[in-house]
Amino acid sequence: MTTAARPTFEPARGGRGKGEGDLSQLSKQYSSRDLPSHTKIKYRQTTQDAPEEVRNRDFRRELEERERAAAREKNRDRPTREHTTSSSVSKKPRLDQIPAANLDADDPLTDEEDEDEDFEEESDDDDTAALLAELEKIKKERAEEQARKEQEQKAEEERIRMENILSGNPLLNLTGPSQPQANFKVKRRYCTVNKLEILCICIQYRLYIKYKLYV
Structure with a gap:
């Protein structure tokens, strides 16, 4: 059993001397941390400038x-x-150290090379023109295809609109082959009864009350 809650055997008691019975006075105990420290100024040593x-x-x-x-x-x-x-x-x-003979042998500058370069440029121009013509042809075909699709879509929308108009009017839709024959007869409401039916219901109720008979 724990003894943490038990009172101490020697509780704190005030002294009998002068001023010792007053427990409100400051204590005379102090901590080592309260002692004065660094009471001397530190000076630079020999190797510390x-x-x-x-x-x-x-x-x-x-x-x-x-x-x-x-x-x-x-x-x-x-x-x-x-x-x-x-x-x-x-x-x-260095370039100036290369003899002229080597320059002539390695880098000949003749008219044949100029002609080849001109021919290559002309062939490149022809290829570019052919590619541009093919591109224009493809663009034209795409535009025609787009116009044809738009025209077909408009025709389909017009056909659907006309079908909705014809089928929405009952006067024009009576002779339709696929539509059933319309019946304009007013149907009788479920709560509508005539006088004869009311009389029969009253007679059956009275017979049931008087003779306990169910007709």
Whole structure:
């Protein structure tokens, strides 16, 4: 059985001294977190850019030395790059270094090539004209087909409209072969009875009441 709800054996009691019976006074206990901390100012050490070290340093001279070192490192890699570039350029001959004989042998400029180019251009023009003519023919055929379909649709709509007009008028639809013969006789309502039927119903009711007979 749990003892969490039981009172303590030594409950809090006020002292008997002066001021100890007043439980509303502040407690004399305090936490270690309430103690004063960082009571001394921290100064820069020897390797932390202390004022004495910074005062004696020449920042301009250090910057110039770093720039010269970077320039030397950059110039050290430049000859290798120039050698590589020069070798690649030397492999590819320049245009002015090619002899004239080679130019004449490799790239002959004659009238035959000009004629071939003109013939190819003319053939391309002819092909383009043929394609354009075929395209116009296809467009014309499509337009004619569209017009024919629209005309057929209009004729079908007119035929359906006329059939609806003829079948909607009962005077014109009496002699139709497929329509049944119309009957214009007024039908009798289910609640409409004549006097004789009312008299018969009354006689049957009286006989049933008086003699318990059902006629």
